[in-house]
Amino acid sequence: MAAEESNNPPPPPATLPLYPDMIMSAIEALNDPNGSNKSAISRQIEATYGELPAAHTTLLSHHLNKMKQGGQLVMLKNNYMKPDPNAPPRRGRGRPPKPKSSLPTDAVASPPRPRGRPPKARDPSAPPSEAKNKAVSSGRPRGRPPKKAKVEGEGGVTPATVPGRGRGRPPKVKPDVAAPAPVEC
Known part of the structure; x- marks a missing residue:
């Protein structure tokens, strides 16, 4: 008997x-x-095809979501239906792009504006060589002035040279614990 079963x-x-x-x-x-909701679709598939894989509910949910994202199905109030062929196409997220104006066939497109701030307008009556050499200055160099070196003066001591004083906050001074005072009788 076992041989017959294994041969088939x-x-x-x-x-x-x-x-x-x-x-x-x-x-x-x-x-x-x-x-139709998901459970009605699942019952219909089970009734039609009988034996289904163990992961049927997971596969059904995945494919329903995928079809909804792809536009093959429309979800309305937790029910799935076929999209209306006369309905306008669904618009994506975000602001829609501006419509591009078409140029005439003989027109030449201008190059895009360069990046950065445009240069200041020059005086048309001034010669070009003077405009380049003419610099407006207040007599001071640009930027932050350098720090002045600290020099020990005649009577002063700079804070950097004070002996015995380190960086940061000084430690608290702890009062000495003294022996109790003798009591007078």
Whole structure:
């Protein structure tokens, strides 16, 4: 008996159609004008195809979301339905781009503006060589002036040269604990 069972090959597994095809056929079979929810679609697929993989609910959810994102299905009030062919296409997120104006065929497009701040207007009556050499200055050099070196004066001591004083806050002075005073009788 065991030999007879081993000689017979197991029946080939029934191949299921792709999940998007099963979902679309289930929605068509249910034919609900308000759409069909996920559990109704799942029950319809189980009734039609019988044996389904163990991960059926996960696969169904994944494909429903994928079809919704791709525009193959529309979700309205937790129900899935086919999109209306007469409906306008769905607009993406964000601000729509500005419409581009078409140029005439004989017009030449100007180059884009250069980056940065435009140069100051020059005096047209002044010769070009004077305009380059003419510099407005207040007599001081540009930038922050350098620090002056600290020099020990005649009677003064600079803070950097004070002996025995380190950086930071000085430590608290702890009072000495003295022996109790003798009591007079």
